Amino acid sequence: MSGATQFQWVRMPFFTVAAVALATVLVLASPLSSAEDGEEFSPYVERDYPTRVYWGDTHLHTDISVDAGTMNRLGQEEAFRFARGEEVKTTHGLKARLSRPLDFLVISDHAEMYGLMPRLLAGDKAILATEKGKRWYDMLKGGDRDQIFKAAMEIVASLSEDDPPFKSDKIVRESWQAYTALADKYNEPGKFSAIIGYEWTAIGGNNLHRNVLFRDGSKVADKTVPFSQFDSKNPEDLWRALRQFEQQQNTRVIAIPHNGNLSNGRMFTVETFAGKPLTKELAELRAHFETLVEVTQIKGDGEAHPALSPNDEFADYETWDKSNLNGTELKSPEMLRWEYAREALKTGMMLEGQLGVNPYKFGMIGSTDSHTSLAAVEEENFFGKHSGVEPEPDRWKHAVIEAPNPELTVYGWQMASSGYAGVWAKGNTREALFDAMLRKETYATTGPRMVVRFFGGWDFADDDASSRSIADVGYGKGVPMGADLEAPPGTSSPSFLVAAMKDPLSGNLDRIQIVKGWMEADGKLQEKVYDVAWSGDRKPARDGKLPPVGNTVDVANATWRNSIGASELSAVWRDPDFDPAQRAFYYARVIEIPTPRWTAYEAKRFGLKMNKDVPMTTTERAYTSPIWYTPE
Numbered sequence: 359m360s361g362a363t364q365f366q367w368v369r370m371p372f373f374t375v376a377a378v379a380l381a382t383v384l385v386l387a388s389p390l391s392s393a394e395d396g397e398e399f400s401p402y403v404e405r406d407y408p409t410r411v412y413w414g415d416t417h418l419h420t421d422i423s424v425d426a427g428t429m430n431r432l433g434q435e436e437a438f439r440f441a442r443g444e445e446v447k448t449t450h451g452l453k454a455r456l457s458r459p460l461d462f463l464v465i466s467d468h469a470e471m472y473g474l475m476p477r478l479l480a481g482d483k484a485i486l487a488t489e490k491g492k493r494w495y496d497m498l499k500g501g502d503r504d505q506i507f508k509a510a511m512e513i514v515a516s517l518s519e520d521d522p523p524f525k526s527d528k529i530v531r532e533s534w535q536a537y538t539a540l541a542d543k544y545n546e547p548g549k550f551s552a553i554i555g556y557e558w559t560a561i562g563g564n565n566l567h568r569n570v571l572f573r574d575g576s577k578v579a580d581k582t583v584p585f586s587q588f589d590s591k592n593p594e595d596l597w598r599a600l601r602q603f604e605q606q607q608n609t610r611v612i613a614i615p616h617n618g619n620l621s622n623g624r625m626f627t628v629e630t631f632a633g634k635p636l637t638k639e640l641a642e643l644r645a646h647f648e649t650l651v652e653v654t655q656i657k658g659d660g661e662a663h664p665a666l667s668p669n670d671e672f673a674d675y676e677t678w679d680k681s682n683l684n685g686t687e688l689k690s691p692e693m694l695r696w697e698y699a700r701e702a703l704k705t706g707m708m709l710e711g712q713l714g715v716n717p718y719k720f721g722m723i724g725s726t727d728s729h730t731s732l733a734a735v736e737e738e739n740f741f742g743k744h745s746g747v748e749p750e751p752d753r754w755k756h757a758v759i760e761a762p763n764p765e766l767t768v769y770g771w772q773m774a775s776s777g778y779a780g781v782w783a784k785g786n787t788r789e790a791l792f793d794a795m796l797r798k799e800t801y802a803t804t805g806p807r808m809v810v811r812f813f814g815g816w817d818f819a820d821d822d823a824s825s826r827s828i829a830d831v832g833y834g835k836g837v838p839m840g841a842d843l844e845a846p847p848g849t850s851s852p853s854f855l856v857a858a859m860k861d862p863l864s865g866n867l868d869r870i871q872i873v874k875g876w877m878e879a880d881g882k883l884q885e886k887v888y889d890v891a892w893s894g895d896r897k898p899a900r901d902g903k904l905p906p907v908g909n910t911v912d913v914a915n916a917t918w919r920n921s922i923g924a925s926e927l928s929a930v931w932r933d934p935d936f937d938p939a940q941r942a943f944y945y946a947r948v949i950e951i952p953t954p955r956w957t958a959y960e961a962k963r964f965g966l967k968m969n970k971d972v973p974m975t976t977t978e979r980a981y982t983s984p985i986w987y988t989p990e
Contacts, residue, residue, distance in 0.1 A: 407784075407833045408794065409829065410782075410783070411781065411810075412461035412780070412783050412791060413461050413462075413778055413779070413780060413781075413807055414460050414553075414778065414781065415441070415733040416464040416553075416652070416725045417464065417466050417557070417569050417614075417652060417655065417725035417726060417727045417728075418437055418441075418463060418465050418466060418725075418726055418728055418731070418733050419466065419468065419557075419728065419729040419730075419731070420436070420437050420465060420467055420731040421433050421475055421476055422465075422472065422475065422533060423467040424470055424471045424472075424474055424475055424514075424517065425468065425510060425517075425729065426468075426475075426729035426731075426744065427474075427475025427476065427478075428498060428506065429507070429729075429745040429746045430449055430729060430731055431449045432448065432449060432731035432732070432745075434465050434467070434537055435540060437463065438463060438540070438541075438552060439544075440456065440731065440734075441456070441460045441463040441550075442460070442544070442550050443455070443456055443458070443459030443460075448732065448741065449745040449748070450748045450750075452749065454732055454734065454741060456733075456734060456736075457736060457739065458807070458863075459550070460550075460778075461551065462550065462552070462781075462786065463550075463552060464553045464554075464569065464571055464725075465552075466555045466556055466557040466569045467556055467557065468556070468586075469556050469557060469558050469559060469584030469586035470587055471522050471523075471524060471525075471529075472530045472533050472556070472584050473529050473530060473536075476533075478494065478498075479498060479499070481495065488524065490516070490524075491523075491524065503746065506746065507760075510746070514684075515684075517559070520588075521588065525588075530583050534556075534579075534584060538575070538579045540552075542575050545788065547785075547787045547788075549786065550786070551787060551788050553571055553792065554574075554576070554579045555570055556584040557616075558570060558584070558596050558613070560587050560591045562683075562684075563622065563682035563683050564621050564623075564682050564683070564687070565618075565621045565624075565683040566616070566621055566624055566625060568613040568614060568615055569652070569725075570584070570585070570596075570600065570611060570612070570614075571611065571612045571614065571792065571795070572611055573609055573611070573793075574607075574609050575788065578607050578609050581603070581606070581607055582603050585600070592632075593613075593631060594630065594640055594643070597644065597646075597647050600613060600647055610792065611647065612647060612648075612649055612650065612792070612795055613647040613648055614650045614652055615648055615651050616652055616655075616727070617652050617653060617654065617655050617657060617727075618660050618696075618702070619658050619659070619660045619698065620658075621682070621683075621696070622681070622682040622693050622697075623690075623693030623694075623697060624696065625702075626696050626697065626698075626699075626701065626705060626718060627696045636709065636713070636717070638713045638714060640717070641709060641716070641717040642717075644718075645715060645716060645717050645719055648720055649721060649795060649798055650720055650795055650798065650800060650983075651720040651722065652723055652724065652725050652802075653699045653724060653777075653802050653981055654676070654724040654774070654802050654803075654804050655726060655727040655774070655777055656727050656728060656735070656742070656773050656774055656775070656776060658678030658772075658774055659676040659677065659776065660698055661700060661722075661981050662698055662701075663694050663697075663701075664677070665691060665694055666694055666695060666698060666700070666701055667700065667885065667887075669886075669887070670887050671903070672871075672977065675977070675979070676774035676804075678768070680765075680766050680768075681761065681763075683759070684759065684761065685759060685760070685762060685766035685767060686762060688766070699720075699981075700885065702720075703720075703875055704877070704883040704884075705718055706719055707876075707877045707883070707942075707943070708883060710941065710988070711877065711881070716986075719986065721801075721839070721840045721984070722800065722802040722983050723781075723795075723800050724776055724779055724802035724804060725778070726777065728741065728743065729743060729745065730742065730744060730745045735777060735778065735804075735805045737805065737953065737956040737976065738916070738954075738956070738959045740956040742758075742773055747770060749960065749963070751964040751966060753770045754771040754957055754960060754966070754972060755770060755968075755969075756769065757769060757770075758770055758772070771957055771972045771973075773956075774804070775804075775805055775955070775956040775976075776804040776805055777802055777804045778802075778805060778807065779801075780801045780807070780810070781794045781795060781799070782794055782799040782800070782839075783799075797840050797841070798839065798983040799838050799840045799841075800839070801980055801981060802980065803978070803979070804978045804980075805864075805978055806860075806861035806863075806865070806978045806980075807864075808861045808864070808948060808950070808980050810856075810859075810946065810948055810980050811829065811857045812838065812839040812855075812945070812946040812982040812983075812985070813832030813836040813837065813839075813855040813856075813985075814837055814843050814987075815853055815854075816836075816843075816846060816847055816850055816852060816853060817853065818831070818836065818855045822835070822930050823855065823928040823930045824928070828855070835855075836853075838985075839945070839946075839982045839984070839985060840983040841986075842985070842986050843985060845990045849938065851932045851934070851936040852936060852944075853931065853933075854890075854930070854931050854944060854946075854985070855928075855930050856870055856872065856890065856931065856946045858870055858926065858927050858928070858948045858980070859925065859926050860923075860924075860950070864953065866893065866920045866922065866924055866950065866951050867893060867923050867924045867926070867927050867948060867949070867950060867951070868892065868893060868907040868950060868951045869891065869904060869907070869948075870889075870890055870892070870927050870929060870947070870949075871888060871889055871948075871949065872890050872931055872947075873886075873888075873944070874887075874888065874935075874943070874944050875943050876940045876942040877940055878940060879939065879940070886935070887947075888931065889904045890929045890931040891927040891928060891929035892904055892907075892924075892927070893907060893922065893924035893927065894907065894922065894924075907951050907952075908922045908951070909951075909975065910922060910951070910952070911953060911975045913958050913961075915962060916954045916958040916959045916962035916963075917954065918951075918952070918953050918954060920951070923950070927948075938989060939989050940989070941986075941987065941988055941989065943984040943987070944985050944987075945981060945983065946982040947979060947980070947981050947982075948980040949978075949979050952975045952976070952977055953975065953978060954975060955973055955974055955976040957972050957973065958974040961974070
């Protein structure tokens with residue numbers, strides 16, 4: 359492996375490997391300074407860069423959300439307790455707990471009719487006095503699962519109307535302030551960050567949802583209430599409302615677009631919401647608020663699509679590409695370009711050339727979009743999209759999204775057990791995490807907590823990949839994920855330092871890749887995926903492709919052996935095709951060896967035989983935020 363280093367841990371018991379992995383987290387401390395040189399003995403005294411990655415979920419729903427609340431009986435307090443590592447009982451009475459606590463959580467309940475469902479289920483007289491309220495109450499309280507699911511679909515469909523079925527500013531404000539107070543209660547700087555947020559949900563088939571995150575606590579967040587689609591279905595109006603709030607309160611807010619794979623060509627377009635050419639003002643507004651994009655979650659993966667990236671053998675991962683969100687519109691091939699993150703990053707370079715602003719200069723995160731109050735996406739501990747079904751024998755074939763056309767219905771087995779956000783912050787506080795999100799020093803994973811570092815610069819040396827001080831070298835010689843490369847010194851090519859360490863509870867690492875996108879002089883957009891570090895003694899074939907790592911999965915027993923792959927991989931890679939006159943971006947993708955998918959665990963747990971089209975293995979991965987190069 360030219361320019362790559364593979365580290366294998368041997369003759370170490372598993373618990374030792376796990377402890378080392380969690381403790382070092384690729385901070386890889388610098389050597390001790392010499393007291394004789396007149397320097398501080400401790401190398402950490404003046405260190406001012408992030409040394410830990412913090413794990414969390416920015417997209418979780420509880421019974422406060424009008425759709426989740428039809429079936430979910432767990433509230434926001436249970437969601438915080440679960441994320442902090444406590445045991446809770448699920449809606450169906452199962453005991454649930456994470457293998458490891460999360461470091462932060464955003465409960466992003468839907469803005470639309472915020473807090474309505476608990477009032478409805480409690481028999482609020484004003485709600486039951488309406489025809490719809492009484493009807494839905496009877497269906498939800500009757501105990502019949504089919505009727506509950508039918509009521510849930512009716513309630514979700516009603517949100518596509520111009521006016522809410524029920525309107526109560528009092529309920530919304532009281533429910534919002536109860537939530538912000540609860541977030542303050544569970545926010546414990548240094549231990550757990552309860553970041554305040556909500557989801558603006560442009561209900562309808564073409565999913566344009568955004569998760570809105572606040573930097574501050576309740577004193578600031580209480581100055582507003584969630585902006586909902588009943589205020590406007592146009593995301594541009596959301597940005598304008600958030601800008602006004604920022605200016606009035608002297609604060610910062612982020613709006614994170616939902617995975618774009620169900621937007622049917624609407625999420626990352628070159629047009630305004632009204633279908634007109636994008637303006638510089640709107641491009642600046644979007645770039646200001648949408649510093650991150652959710653690229654993987656339960657409703658599929660949104661990094662790349664095989665039709666858009668036919669030379670990328672890893673592009674077809676947990677792909678949802680039949681229709682829009684509610685199955686009311688078939689997806690056509692020309693829509694795909696405007697839905698996937700890699701294509702959006704390329705489109706952003708084109709728009710920057712035209713407008714002088716790149717509206718799609720975003721970092722990467724993953725999150726769950728779970729409607730169960732449980733941020734649980736480990737393959738063996740997956741509680742699914744909604745509380746209508748929990749781990750049980752028929753979950754795999756239950757309809758998750760029931761479409762008018764049965765061919766477009768989404769079934770349980772198609773859910774992806776994904777994902778989490780990794781944030782390189784200077785501490786576990788709301789402010790530090792939020793600031794890291796602003797500078798895009800983040801990455802997405804499909805669930806495993808692998809540790810990934812990615813730096814770009816002009817003078818990384820090959821032996822930097824062998825350093826046990828990766829962070830010192832990376833920050834000392836270059837810039838981290840989410841940043842910009844300065845103009846090149848002379849005509850040199852950029853170099854990239856990338857390192858990854860396996861999650862001790864998941865599979866070994868297969869390879870690290872760097873994905874490059876660039877714009878040629880004639881405006882043509884290109885991409886290429888480079889294998890830069892890999893396990894074993896494999897060699898690329900004549901076509902440049904690296905042979906598969908192999909597969910040790912025992913599907914019948916839902917287990918695997920880490921006898922292939924590597925515990926760590928690192929490399930310094932130089933772009934062999936660099937042109938200093940071309941705009942470009944680079945991000946790292948880390949691929950694990952195959953491991954059992956959640957469906958394999960479910961089949962083993964309940965003694966099931968699922969259909970042949972149900973996948974039983976998965977190749978978990980991570981996507982870093984890009985590093986951008988723009989010619990002077």
